Amino acid sequence: MPQPITPADGPVAVTGSAGYIGSHIVLNLIEKGYEVRACVRDATNLGNTAHLTAMNAIGPGSVTLYTCDMTVPGVYDDVFRGCSAVFHAAAEMGNLEGSTPMKVYEGGLIATQMLMDSIKKAESIKRLVYTSSFAAVGHPCEEGYQYTEDSWADMNQDLRRDGGTWDMETVQKNREVAYAMTKVESERFVYEEADKNGFAAFGVCPCHVIGPLLSKTHHRPWAWQTRIGDMLEGYGHPRMFWNIVDVRDVAAAQVLMAENTENSNGQRYNLVATDESGLIPQEEVQAHLKRMFPGVGIAGNYREGKTFKSPVAVLEKVVTQLKLKPHTAEDSIRDNANSLLAWGLAIPREGEDNWQRDGNELGIGSKWNPHLYPAIDPKMRKQLEAEGKA
Numbered sequence: 001m002p003q004p005i006t007p008a009d010g011p012v013a014v015t016g017s018a019g020y021i022g023s024h025i026v027l028n029l030i031e032k033g034y035e036v037r038a039c040v041r042d043a044t045n046l047g048n049t050a051h052l053t054a055m056n057a058i059g060p061g062s063v064t065l066y067t068c069d070m071t072v073p074g075v076y077d078d079v080f081r082g083c084s085a086v087f088h089a090a091a092e093m094g095n096l097e098g099s100t101p102m103k104v105y106e107g108g109l110i111a112t113q114m115l116m117d118s119i120k121k122a123e124s125i126k127r128l129v130y131t132s133s134f135a136a137v138g139h140p141c142e143e144g145y146q147y148t149e150d151s152w153a154d155m156n157q158d159l160r161r162d163g164g165t166w167d168m169e170t171v172q173k174n175r176e177v178a179y180a181m182t183k184v185e186s187e188r189f190v191y192e193e194a195d196k197n198g199f200a201a202f203g204v205c206p207c208h209v210i211g212p213l214l215s216k217t218h219h220r221p222w223a224w225q226t227r228i229g230d231m232l233e234g235y236g237h238p239r240m241f242w243n244i245v246d247v248r249d250v251a252a253a254q255v256l257m258a259e260n261t262e263n264s265n266g267q268r269y270n271l272v273a274t275d276e277s278g279l280i281p282q283e284e285v286q287a288h289l290k291r292m293f294p295g296v297g298i299a300g301n302y303r304e305g306k307t308f309k310s311p312v313a314v315l316e317k318v319v320t321q322l323k324l325k326p327h328t329a330e331d332s333i334r335d336n337a338n339s340l341l342a343w344g345l346a347i348p349r350e351g352e353d354n355w356q357r358d359g360n361e362l363g364i365g366s367k368w369n370p371h372l373y374p375a376i377d378p379k380m381r382k383q384l385e386a387e388g389k390a
Helices: 020-031 046-057 101-122 175-197 224-233 247-259 282-292 329-342 364-368 378-386
Strands: 012-015 035-040 062-067 085-088 127-131 200-206 208-210 241-246 268-271 279-281
Touching: 012 020, 020 035, 020 046, 020 062, 020 085, 020 247, 035 046, 046 062, 085 101, 085 247, 101 175, 127 175, 127 247, 175 200, 200 247, 208 224, 208 247, 208 329, 224 282, 224 329, 241 247, 241 282, 241 329, 247 268, 279 282, 282 329
Parallel strands: 012 035, 012 085, 035 062, 085 127, 127 200, 200 268, 208 241
Antiparallel strands: 241 279
16 A cells, blocks of 8 residues: 655645635645645746745745646656655636636646646655545435445436436536546546556545635635625625535545554545534624624525425544544634635625625625636537526
8 A cells, every 4th residue: 555645755835826726725735744846837926925934934844836737648747756746736627717717627626637647757756645526425315314435426316306416418518527528537547547657646625615814815605604604795606515524634534644554555435524503504603793793784695485405414534544633614614704804805895694695696606706607618509598597
């Protein structure tokens, strides 16, 4: 079995280092004494990377930035050479202007295939930790069904409530299916390649990730951490059931996976709610914020009706095997909100009611326009609108 890593084994590489999860991975590694090679889109863009270089003052580890476009073959070759582990957190999320479902799919799978080529060329990698998603876990289910690491998104397709199908035709017009499919296929690919090439790969499947933002750039349209600020500002969101995990726990768990002596290639880890306190409908998230920030008009739901209780999953494997000590959901909500306020990314709306700000469907559309969600190619959107499907 490929050996676990320690700081003495040499540098480690983190892709997507400037991102929300990636930044916390870098911070955790530095605090543990690792030499980190941080892969970012543009190392000269201080607006996106200054928070990473500032981590050198924390120690005892260190970080060096590398400009890496994950869509370019061989871009990681030099970076990975001599590294003991790779933490692959880079991904095409589909929540930025110009993104399309096919870009999401290709940006996940093809980029991961090219990353694997660089890993094999390095001949030094012992462990790969791949940031997948709970989207690769959450297959169609009955209300209240509890998912485990054995659950895959392509299971039980006959239970789909949206009438869609798990195929490439759907991928072209549905961002959710595109994202789930690319994560499923990428996970299976890295496990197979790791087995063939003598190293271990692990999958990280986080659900609704919130917690402190380390940079203003982590404030992205439709991201879970951003929605906390939207509620503080009076912008509502569709009714949903939250499965809360702290971004700090997602990062810490990944480092523990690379260091653990008991795990083996192909193991998956659901990063989900610690217990029932993190499995809550949106009304309870809002109730937490109301208690934490009295005098602020926290937005409510903008749709009436019952919340479908899903996804349900509880943090187990990372606690029993990796000995992770997770944050509480309440701490995650509070620290997320406080970081948004500290960065000036949320301006609380005064008041005690749950009135919605005016806008498209009483809320978020008025704030994030011209961003469209889910991301659909403009030509495809016109076609769907003509067919009455968008």
